[in-house]
Amino acid sequence: MIINKKFWTKNKARQLLLKKNQFVILLCIGIIITLVFSTITINLASADVTEKPIFNPHEDPTAPTNYTETQYCSTCHYTDPDITMSVTVYSQTTSNITYYVTGSSEKFEGIEGWAVFDKLENNKVHEHFPGYFTLPKDGQTYMVFWVDNGTRDPQDPDHPGGSANQSITTPNNPPTVPTIDGSTSGKSGTSYEYTFVSTDSEGDKIFYYVDWGDGTNTNWFGPFNSGETTTKSHSWSEKNTYTIKAQARDEHGAMSEWGTLKVTIPRMIVTFNSLFMKFLERFLHLLPILK
Secondary structure: OHHHHHHHHHHHHHHHHHHHHHHHHHHHHHHHHHHHHHHHHHHHHOOOHHHOOOOEOOOOOOOOOEOOOOOOOOOOOOEOOOEEEEEEEEEEOOOEEEEEEEEEEOOOOOOEEEEEEOOOOOEEEEEEOOEEEEEEOOOOEEEEEEEEOOOOOOOOOOOOOEEEEEEEEOOOOOOOOOEEEEOOEOOOOOOEEEEEEOOOOOOOOEEEEEEOOOOOEOOOEEEEOOOOOEEEEEOOOOOEEEEEEEEEEEOOOOEOOOEEEEEEEOOOOOOHHHHHHHHHHHHHHHHHHHO
16 A cells, blocks of 8 residues: 555656646747747848839730839839930919829830829829829928839840939928017016917918017917917016017928017116105005104
Protein backbone atom coordinates (compact mmCIF):
# COMPACT_ATOMS: atom_id res chain seq x y z
CA MET A 1 0.00 0.00 0.00
CA ILE A 2 2.87 2.35 0.86
CA ILE A 3 4.64 1.55 -2.44
CA ASN A 4 1.48 2.27 -4.43
CA LYS A 5 1.07 5.56 -2.62
CA LYS A 6 4.66 6.61 -3.41
CA PHE A 7 4.27 5.54 -7.03
CA TRP A 8 1.03 7.51 -7.35
CA THR A 9 2.67 10.61 -5.86
CA LYS A 10 5.66 10.41 -8.21
CA ASN A 11 3.40 9.78 -11.19
CA LYS A 12 1.28 12.83 -10.32
CA ALA A 13 4.42 14.98 -10.08
CA ARG A 14 5.55 13.79 -13.50
CA GLN A 15 2.14 14.67 -14.98
CA LEU A 16 2.29 18.17 -13.48
CA LEU A 17 5.81 18.67 -14.83
CA LEU A 18 4.72 17.47 -18.27
CA LYS A 19 1.78 19.87 -18.30
CA LYS A 20 4.06 22.71 -17.24
CA ASN A 21 6.50 21.94 -20.04
CA GLN A 22 3.66 21.76 -22.57
CA PHE A 23 2.40 25.16 -21.43
CA VAL A 24 5.89 26.70 -21.82
CA ILE A 25 6.26 25.21 -25.32
CA LEU A 26 2.84 26.51 -26.42
CA LEU A 27 3.64 29.95 -24.99
CA CYS A 28 6.92 30.11 -26.95
CA ILE A 29 5.16 29.06 -30.15
CA GLY A 30 2.55 31.79 -29.60
CA ILE A 31 5.24 34.45 -29.10
CA ILE A 32 7.07 33.37 -32.27
CA ILE A 33 3.85 33.51 -34.35
CA THR A 34 3.01 36.97 -32.96
CA LEU A 35 6.48 38.29 -33.87
CA VAL A 36 6.25 36.89 -37.41
CA PHE A 37 2.85 38.49 -38.08
CA SER A 38 4.00 41.80 -36.56
CA THR A 39 6.99 41.86 -38.92
CA ILE A 40 4.75 41.18 -41.92
CA THR A 41 2.36 43.97 -40.87
CA ILE A 42 5.21 46.47 -40.45
CA ASN A 43 6.63 45.61 -43.86
CA LEU A 44 3.25 46.05 -45.51
CA ALA A 45 2.64 49.38 -43.74
CA SER A 46 5.99 50.73 -44.85
CA ALA A 47 5.47 49.87 -48.53
CA ASP A 48 6.10 52.81 -50.86
CA VAL A 49 2.71 53.62 -52.42
CA THR A 50 4.26 56.25 -54.68
CA GLU A 51 5.41 53.48 -56.98
CA LYS A 52 1.87 53.31 -58.37
CA PRO A 53 1.36 55.37 -61.54
CA ILE A 54 -1.43 57.88 -61.93
CA PHE A 55 -2.71 55.84 -64.85
CA ASN A 56 -1.76 52.20 -65.17
CA PRO A 57 0.30 51.41 -68.30
CA HIS A 58 -0.80 48.93 -70.91
CA GLU A 59 -0.39 45.29 -70.01
CA ASP A 60 0.44 44.58 -73.66
CA PRO A 61 0.53 46.59 -76.91
CA THR A 62 -3.20 46.20 -77.52
CA ALA A 63 -4.59 46.26 -73.97
CA PRO A 64 -6.92 49.13 -73.01
CA THR A 65 -5.59 51.85 -70.69
CA ASN A 66 -6.86 51.79 -67.11
CA TYR A 67 -7.81 55.30 -65.95
CA THR A 68 -9.07 54.35 -62.50
CA GLU A 69 -5.75 54.78 -60.64
CA THR A 70 -5.74 57.80 -58.34
CA GLN A 71 -2.37 57.54 -56.57
CA TYR A 72 -0.02 60.50 -56.60
CA CYS A 73 3.23 59.80 -58.45
CA SER A 74 5.42 62.52 -59.92
CA THR A 75 8.06 60.12 -61.28
CA CYS A 76 6.12 57.11 -62.55
CA HIS A 77 5.72 58.74 -65.96
CA TYR A 78 8.80 60.58 -67.05
CA THR A 79 8.46 64.20 -68.16
CA ASP A 80 8.64 64.25 -71.93
CA PRO A 81 9.30 67.43 -73.96
CA ASP A 82 6.97 66.17 -76.70
CA ILE A 83 4.01 66.32 -74.27
CA THR A 84 2.43 69.74 -73.70
CA MET A 85 -0.38 70.84 -71.40
CA SER A 86 -2.37 73.95 -70.64
CA VAL A 87 -4.47 74.89 -67.61
CA THR A 88 -6.62 78.01 -68.02
CA VAL A 89 -9.39 79.65 -66.00
CA TYR A 90 -12.78 78.91 -67.56
CA SER A 91 -15.16 80.57 -65.09
CA GLN A 92 -15.47 81.51 -61.44
CA THR A 93 -17.93 82.44 -58.72
CA THR A 94 -17.33 84.19 -55.42
CA SER A 95 -16.26 80.91 -53.79
CA ASN A 96 -15.16 78.53 -56.61
CA ILE A 97 -13.01 78.63 -59.73
CA THR A 98 -13.30 76.34 -62.76
CA TYR A 99 -10.30 75.44 -64.94
CA TYR A 100 -10.02 73.89 -68.37
CA VAL A 101 -7.14 71.46 -68.93
CA THR A 102 -5.89 70.16 -72.23
CA GLY A 103 -2.70 68.67 -73.63
CA SER A 104 -1.18 66.90 -76.58
CA SER A 105 1.45 64.36 -77.45
CA GLU A 106 3.12 63.90 -80.82
CA LYS A 107 5.20 60.95 -79.65
CA PHE A 108 2.72 58.47 -78.19
CA GLU A 109 -0.48 57.10 -79.64
CA GLY A 110 -2.38 56.18 -76.50
CA ILE A 111 -5.45 57.79 -74.95
CA GLU A 112 -4.39 60.79 -72.89
CA GLY A 113 -5.72 61.86 -69.51
CA TRP A 114 -5.20 64.15 -66.54
CA ALA A 115 -5.47 64.24 -62.74
CA VAL A 116 -5.48 66.94 -60.05
CA PHE A 117 -3.91 66.48 -56.60
CA ASP A 118 -3.93 68.70 -53.51
CA LYS A 119 -0.94 69.46 -51.28
CA LEU A 120 -1.55 66.26 -49.28
CA GLU A 121 -1.40 64.29 -52.55
CA ASN A 122 -5.09 63.45 -52.42
CA ASN A 123 -6.74 62.97 -55.80
CA LYS A 124 -9.37 65.66 -56.34
CA VAL A 125 -10.51 64.71 -59.83
CA HIS A 126 -9.23 62.77 -62.85
CA GLU A 127 -10.46 62.17 -66.39
CA HIS A 128 -9.30 61.33 -69.90
CA PHE A 129 -9.36 63.74 -72.84
CA PRO A 130 -9.52 67.52 -72.26
CA GLY A 131 -11.94 68.59 -69.57
CA TYR A 132 -12.98 70.90 -66.73
CA PHE A 133 -12.43 70.77 -62.99
CA THR A 134 -13.63 73.06 -60.19
CA LEU A 135 -11.72 73.96 -57.02
CA PRO A 136 -12.57 76.16 -54.03
CA LYS A 137 -10.96 79.58 -53.80
CA ASP A 138 -8.80 78.57 -50.86
CA GLY A 139 -5.37 79.91 -51.86
CA GLN A 140 -3.97 76.37 -51.95
CA THR A 141 -1.52 74.96 -54.49
CA TYR A 142 -2.58 71.98 -56.60
CA MET A 143 -0.60 69.78 -59.01
CA VAL A 144 -2.13 68.98 -62.39
CA PHE A 145 -0.74 66.08 -64.46
CA TRP A 146 -1.29 65.42 -68.16
CA VAL A 147 -0.40 61.81 -68.93
CA ASP A 148 -0.09 59.87 -72.19
CA ASN A 149 0.24 56.15 -71.55
CA GLY A 150 1.20 55.50 -75.15
CA THR A 151 1.09 52.12 -76.83
CA ARG A 152 3.77 50.12 -75.13
CA ASP A 153 6.47 49.34 -77.64
CA PRO A 154 7.78 45.78 -77.14
CA GLN A 155 11.23 47.18 -78.02
CA ASP A 156 10.92 49.81 -75.24
CA PRO A 157 8.83 48.23 -72.45
CA ASP A 158 10.15 50.58 -69.73
CA HIS A 159 8.63 53.67 -71.36
CA PRO A 160 4.90 53.12 -71.79
CA GLY A 161 4.25 56.84 -72.03
CA GLY A 162 5.18 60.29 -70.81
CA SER A 163 3.73 63.16 -68.85
CA ALA A 164 3.77 66.88 -68.16
CA ASN A 165 2.73 68.64 -64.98
CA GLN A 166 1.85 72.13 -63.82
CA SER A 167 1.14 73.63 -60.39
CA ILE A 168 -1.70 76.10 -59.89
CA THR A 169 -2.60 78.22 -56.87
CA THR A 170 -6.24 79.18 -56.50
CA PRO A 171 -7.07 82.78 -55.58
CA ASN A 172 -8.19 83.63 -52.06
CA ASN A 173 -8.86 87.20 -50.99
CA PRO A 174 -8.43 88.01 -47.28
CA PRO A 175 -11.35 89.37 -45.25
CA THR A 176 -11.83 93.13 -44.96
CA VAL A 177 -10.25 95.09 -42.11
CA PRO A 178 -12.47 94.50 -39.03
CA THR A 179 -14.66 97.36 -37.88
CA ILE A 180 -14.53 97.91 -34.10
CA ASP A 181 -17.39 99.69 -32.35
CA GLY A 182 -17.75 100.59 -28.67
CA SER A 183 -16.93 103.12 -25.96
CA THR A 184 -13.85 105.25 -26.56
CA SER A 185 -13.57 106.34 -22.91
CA GLY A 186 -14.46 104.91 -19.55
CA LYS A 187 -13.51 104.14 -16.00
CA SER A 188 -10.88 101.69 -14.77
CA GLY A 189 -12.29 98.42 -13.51
CA THR A 190 -15.51 98.81 -15.52
CA SER A 191 -16.29 96.28 -18.27
CA TYR A 192 -17.27 97.58 -21.71
CA GLU A 193 -18.65 95.74 -24.73
CA TYR A 194 -17.08 96.00 -28.18
CA THR A 195 -18.38 94.62 -31.47
CA PHE A 196 -16.27 93.33 -34.36
CA VAL A 197 -17.33 92.64 -37.95
CA SER A 198 -15.59 91.81 -41.23
CA THR A 199 -16.68 90.47 -44.63
CA ASP A 200 -15.08 87.94 -46.98
CA SER A 201 -15.50 88.25 -50.75
CA GLU A 202 -15.55 84.45 -51.17
CA GLY A 203 -18.10 84.06 -48.36
CA ASP A 204 -15.63 82.10 -46.21
CA LYS A 205 -16.07 81.66 -42.47
CA ILE A 206 -14.17 84.26 -40.42
CA PHE A 207 -12.14 84.09 -37.21
CA TYR A 208 -11.08 87.10 -35.10
CA TYR A 209 -8.11 88.00 -32.93
CA VAL A 210 -8.33 90.96 -30.54
CA ASP A 211 -5.42 92.68 -28.78
CA TRP A 212 -6.73 94.90 -25.97
CA GLY A 213 -3.59 97.03 -25.77
CA ASP A 214 -2.83 96.18 -22.15
CA GLY A 215 -0.84 93.00 -22.78
CA THR A 216 -3.91 90.74 -23.01
CA ASN A 217 -5.68 89.23 -26.03
CA THR A 218 -8.50 86.89 -26.97
CA ASN A 219 -6.58 84.41 -29.11
CA TRP A 220 -8.38 83.38 -32.33
CA PHE A 221 -12.11 82.80 -31.87
CA GLY A 222 -14.90 81.88 -34.27
CA PRO A 223 -15.89 80.93 -36.89
CA PHE A 224 -18.52 83.48 -37.89
CA ASN A 225 -20.34 84.07 -41.15
CA SER A 226 -19.12 86.82 -43.41
CA GLY A 227 -20.71 90.07 -42.21
CA GLU A 228 -21.81 88.57 -38.88
CA THR A 229 -21.16 90.78 -35.84
CA THR A 230 -19.52 89.36 -32.73
CA THR A 231 -19.18 90.95 -29.28
CA LYS A 232 -16.45 90.82 -26.65
CA SER A 233 -16.21 92.57 -23.26
CA HIS A 234 -13.11 93.98 -21.58
CA SER A 235 -12.05 96.17 -18.67
CA TRP A 236 -8.79 97.99 -17.99
CA SER A 237 -7.35 98.06 -14.48
CA GLU A 238 -5.22 101.17 -14.90
CA LYS A 239 -5.93 104.66 -16.18
CA ASN A 240 -4.28 105.18 -19.57
CA THR A 241 -4.95 105.40 -23.30
CA TYR A 242 -5.18 102.00 -24.98
CA THR A 243 -5.41 100.93 -28.63
CA ILE A 244 -7.68 97.97 -29.36
CA LYS A 245 -6.44 96.04 -32.43
CA ALA A 246 -8.47 93.39 -34.25
CA GLN A 247 -7.53 91.10 -37.15
CA ALA A 248 -9.74 88.82 -39.25
CA ARG A 249 -8.70 85.49 -40.81
CA ASP A 250 -10.75 83.35 -43.19
CA GLU A 251 -11.11 79.59 -42.90
CA HIS A 252 -8.29 79.06 -45.40
CA GLY A 253 -5.77 81.20 -43.50
CA ALA A 254 -5.86 84.51 -45.41
CA MET A 255 -5.55 87.37 -42.89
CA SER A 256 -6.70 90.97 -43.03
CA GLU A 257 -4.87 94.11 -41.96
CA TRP A 258 -5.38 95.34 -38.39
CA GLY A 259 -8.41 97.40 -37.42
CA THR A 260 -7.90 99.79 -34.47
CA LEU A 261 -9.86 101.81 -31.91
CA LYS A 262 -8.40 104.07 -29.19
CA VAL A 263 -9.90 103.95 -25.70
CA THR A 264 -9.07 106.45 -22.97
CA ILE A 265 -9.35 105.56 -19.32
CA PRO A 266 -8.65 109.08 -17.94
CA ARG A 267 -6.52 109.94 -14.94
CA MET A 268 -8.13 112.07 -12.21
CA ILE A 269 -7.57 115.78 -12.88
CA VAL A 270 -7.45 117.80 -9.62
CA THR A 271 -8.34 121.50 -9.93
CA PHE A 272 -8.74 124.34 -7.40
CA ASN A 273 -12.48 124.44 -7.94
CA SER A 274 -12.86 120.72 -7.24
CA LEU A 275 -10.82 121.03 -4.07
CA PHE A 276 -12.88 124.03 -2.89
CA MET A 277 -16.16 122.23 -3.55
CA LYS A 278 -15.01 119.20 -1.61
CA PHE A 279 -13.93 121.47 1.29
CA LEU A 280 -17.29 123.23 1.22
CA GLU A 281 -19.21 119.96 1.26
CA ARG A 282 -17.18 118.71 4.18
CA PHE A 283 -17.63 122.01 6.06
CA LEU A 284 -21.40 121.96 5.60
CA HIS A 285 -21.47 118.38 6.77
CA LEU A 286 -19.61 119.32 9.98
CA LEU A 287 -21.59 122.57 10.61
CA PRO A 288 -24.35 120.94 12.74
CA ILE A 289 -21.70 119.37 14.94
CA LEU A 290 -19.91 122.71 15.48
CA LYS A 291 -23.18 124.32 16.67
